[in-house]
Amino acid sequence: MHTAPYPSLADFAETWSSRDAAANVDFAVGGSSMPALPEAVVTRLEEMLDTVVALQRAEWLEEGVYVGPRAMPEVYRAVMDASRRLEVALPPALVARVAMPVQGTYGTDGRAFLLLSSFFVKPASEGELQFMVGRQVGHMAAQQVTGRSLYALVVDHNGVRKLARRAVGPTLEVVLAPVSLGLRVALSRWHRLAELTADRAGLLVADDLEASRRALLRCALGTTPDVSVDDYLNGNRAAKDRGPGRWTELLSDRPWLHKRLGALSLWARSETFARLGGTVAEGVDLLDDEALDRETRALIAVGA
Amino acid sequence: MALQSSVDTALKHAEDPSAILVWRRTCRELASGPRVGVAALTASAAVRAVEHLSTAGTGVGMAALGFDPDEDSGDAPPMVRDALLGVHTVVWATAASQPLGARERTALRQIAGATGMERGLILIVDTHVLERMSDDAAAELQSVRERVAAQAPDGWRVCVQGDAELQTFFDVVRVDQEHLTRQRHHHVARILLDSAHRGLEAGIVHEVEQVALLEASLASEDEALDRAREAGTRAAAHTLGVLRRRTEELRMDLREFLREIEADVPDQIGSLADVETARRVLPHWLEHVVQGWLRDRLASWRVQVQADLAHVRVADEALAHADLLLPAVHPAPIPSEGRWRRALGLTAGVGGGLVLVAFQLWIPALIAASGGVAWSMLDRDGAGPRRERLQERAVDAVRQLGLDADRVLGEQLQRFEDQLSTLGESRAAKMETDRAEARAGLHARLRLHQARLEDAKHGLKRFTDQVRDVGLPEPQP
Numbered sequence: 127m128h129t130a131p132y133p134s135l136a137d138f139a140e141t142w143s144s145r146d147a148a149a150n151v152d153f154a155v156g157g158s159s160m161p162a163l164p165e166a167v168v169t170r171l172e173e174m175l176d177t178v179v180a181l182q183r184a185e186w187l188e189e190g191v192y193v194g195p196r197a198m199p200e201v202y203r204a205v206m207d208a209s210r211r212l213e214v215a216l217p218p219a220l221v222a223r224v225a226m227p228v229q230g231t232y233g234t235d236g237r238a239f240l241l242l243s244s245f246f247v248k249p250a251s252e253g254e255l256q257f258m259v260g261r262q263v264g265h266m267a268a269q270q271v272t273g274r275s276l277y278a279l280v281v282d283h284n285g286v287r288k289l290a291r292r293a294v295g296p297t298l299e300v301v302l303a304p305v306s307l308g309l310r311v312a313l314s315r316w317h318r319l320a321e322l323t324a325d326r327a328g329l330l331v332a333d334d335l336e337a338s339r340r341a342l343l344r345c346a347l348g349t350t351p352d353v354s355v356d357d358y359l360n361g362n363r364a365a366k367d368r369g370p371g372r373w374t375e376l377l378s379d380r381p382w383l384h385k386r387l388g389a390l391s392l393w394a395r396s397e398t399f400a401r402l403g404g405t406v407a408e409g410v411d412l413l414d415d416e417a418l419d420r421e422t423r424a425l426i427a428v429g430a
Numbered sequence: 431m432a433l434q435s436s437v438d439t440a441l442k443h444a445e446d447p448s449a450i451l452v453w454r455r456t457c458r459e460l461a462s463g464p465r466v467g468v469a470a471l472t473a474s475a476a477v478r479a480v481e482h483l484s485t486a487g488t489g490v491g492m493a494a495l496g497f498d499p500d501e502d503s504g505d506a507p508p509m510v511r512d513a514l515l516g517v518h519t520v521v522w523a524t525a526a527s528q529p530l531g532a533r534e535r536t537a538l539r540q541i542a543g544a545t546g547m548e549r550g551l552i553l554i555v556d557t558h559v560l561e562r563m564s565d566d567a568a569a570e571l572q573s574v575r576e577r578v579a580a581q582a583p584d585g586w587r588v589c590v591q592g593d594a595e596l597q598t599f600f601d602v603v604r605v606d607q608e609h610l611t612r613q614r615h616h617h618v619a620r621i622l623l624d625s626a627h628r629g630l631e632a633g634i635v636h637e638v639e640q641v642a643l644l645e646a647s648l649a650s651e652d653e654a655l656d657r658a659r660e661a662g663t664r665a666a667a668h669t670l671g672v673l674r675r676r677t678e679e680l681r682m683d684l685r686e687f688l689r690e691i692e693a694d695v696p697d698q699i700g701s702l703a704d705v706e707t708a709r710r711v712l713p714h715w716l717e718h719v720v721q722g723w724l725r726d727r728l729a730s731w732r733v734q735v736q737a738d739l740a741h742v743r744v745a746d747e748a749l750a751h752a753d754l755l756l757p758a759v760h761p762a763p764i765p766s767e768g769r770w771r772r773a774l775g776l777t778a779g780v781g782g783g784l785v786l787v788a789f790q791l792w793i794p795a796l797i798a799a800s801g802g803v804a805w806s807m808l809d810r811d812g813a814g815p816r817r818e819r820l821q822e823r824a825v826d827a828v829r830q831l832g833l834d835a836d837r838v839l840g841e842q843l844q845r846f847e848d849q850l851s852t853l854g855e856s857r858a859a860k861m862e863t864d865r866a867e868a869r870a871g872l873h874a875r876l877r878l879h880q881a882r883l884e885d886a887k888h889g890l891k892r893f894t895d896q897v898r899d900v901g902l903p904e905p906q907p
């Protein structure tokens with residue numbers, strides 16, 4: 127076997143940058159890219175996240191299982207399909223007994239793995255499973271994994287504040303609280319956009335709007351609901367509520383479900399979705415990129 | 431009456447409603463008094479003959495029949511045959527000017543065949559034409575009579591209109607009406623029962639043919655399924671063989687390539703002056719090099735597999751399974767030497783010192799803090815040993831990367847095997863699904879015809895039993 131020449135480590139070290147690997151995928155929602163950080167910071171962050179996530183993964187694996195041709199083959203097939211569809215290297219995926227909202231892509235952009243909930247996987251239809259796996263692989267394709275892990279550590283797990291409070295004392299809360307609030311507001315907005323990007327990827331993989339909407343509904347309600355998506359939307363008073371509760375989305379890590387369902391429907395009738403191979407309904411006027419972006423932003427704006 | 435009802439029942443068993451109608455009408459007509467069918471080559475001649483006989487006061491009912499025989503068919507026309515069933519005897523009217531020509535003789539033969547009557551009468555009519563044509567009309571009429579008598583079928587009498595003998599003929603008919611009626615009943619029953627029997631047997635033959643035809647159709651469907659299954663299994667075996675061989679080649683090439691990398695890694699690390707830079711960049715470099723190699727090698731793998739499968743002419747369906755995905759192989763980050771120990775030393779020393787300060791134990795606190803700092807300082811190695819350990823860890827990382835890639839490729843190969851193992855069955859199942867409606871239709875029709883065949887056999891048995899009760903000879907097939 128003839129081996130093609132490869133660059134030397136010295137040459138690679140001179141030219142390599144983690145920013146080179148940043149992905150620019152067609153299905154990404156505008157604003158869902160992480161701000162560029164200095165190279166040294168990214169490296170340190172990824173080292174730290176690798177260590178932390180490796181510990182978390184080891185815990186999940188204690189009672190979870192890596193999917194493969196002999197272990198949950200239907201999930202393995204969905205992972206393969208999603209990798210092929212989104213042109214991402216086949217990632218490891220594990221199924222564990224975790225709550226549905228915990229499902230996601232963990233690790234770093236360089237070393238990512240999928241985590242799926244056994245509560246979701248077992249009763250999921252083929253389309254629902256494809257959507258869920260597709261949206262996790264979509265995070266990988268859009269290079270959002272490091273950002274998501276950082277978000278989970280800092281915001282969800284109170285990582286920074288907890289560490290700081292233990293090390294410096296409760297007095298520091300007075301200083302850190304406004305800082306962390308700002309950090310959380312900024313990261314939450316990015317996270318919400320990243321979730322929409324993943325939803326779009328999931329629909330690209332599943333190519334089934336109804337199954338994708340049902341999967342989102344199942345994840346939001348935490349069970350298999352005895353309600354159709356349309357009935358849910360019709361009965362969802364929060365969608366029409368103009369009360370102060372809508373502002374709590376400011377610190378939420380994902381857009382409210384009715385907004386995600388609406389954004390998914392917009393994506394399903396966009397030119398980009400059709401261009402990427404998605405099936406669009408006949409006779410529908412397709413949204414161009416500008417209209418899609420405008421309507422999506424209007425839909426997901428906090429307080430809208 | 432017993433004969434009438436028995437035949438009626440037998441025809442019901444034969445499920446022949448038209449025969450039942452004919453039988454009832456015939457019985458009704460024969461019971462209404464002596465009836466004579468008056469036939470001639472044309473309907474107008476028959477009507478004229480009827481008018482003549484009526485004025486003569488024969489005392490019997492008459493039916494005029496125009497009968498122009500079809501010499502090709504050999505049988506009387508259906509309408510005539512049907513009308514002749516309900517008469518006790520037949521009178522054939524022939525013109526004295528053209529007595530009993532060839533067509534008339536044909537008609538007489540066909541009447542005899544259709545009615546089975548032993549007796550009948552040939553009536554010479556329109557004798558006035560002879561009076562105009564001949565000087566000696568009486569002699570001519572006698573000559574005509576003799577010629578007609580010579581050509582008449584056995585048992586048929588010849589009369590000239592106006593003869594006293596004519597009345598005698600009708601008197602005999604009236605007297606023998608009961609006997610003639612019985613004869614006619616037997617004859618008509620025989621015709622109808624034979625026809626019904628033939629119908630029943632033809633029905634059975636038809637159903638047997640239909641059942642055989644449908645069974646053959648279903649058998650051919652099964653054969654087509656078997657052929658699809660065999661073709662799928664054969665395609666799967668070819669595809670799997672090609673995939674296994676090419677994937678094994680790929681895995682061997684990967685192992686060889688990783689051995690080269692493994693041998694090259696120490697030199698690569700040695701080419702960088704800064705060990706920390708080497709540690710930080712090495713996993714990314716390994717990923718870049720190995721992923722790039724795998725991507726290129728998978729592309730050539732696809733080309734080889736497609737070519738091999740095209741060579742053995744495997745269907746597109748099997749080709750759809752022949753694709754390997756690029757495995758996500760990421761080397762683990764290589765931790766910096768002593769980093770954790772330094773961190774632990776510092777944390778324990780400084781943290782412990784802070785706790786001791788909180789309890790105002792100043793001297794132990796100072797000792798703990800300085801000890802932690804000293805621990806972390808003592809653990810610092812020189813660049814030489816660190817580089818060697820980095821090289822060792824890099825080699826371990828390459829080996830682990832090889833194991834991971836090999837496992838992922840092996841899993842995909844396993845999945846091929848699982849998918850292809852059911853290719854034959856899935857093809858057959860797909861074909862069965864596609865043809866399900868047609869197969870269900872065939873099954874339904876087969877069941878219907880099998881049921882009809884059983885009904886027909888049962889009907890024939892009841893019919894035969896009933897005919898036996900009638901006292902007539904059993905119908906011959």
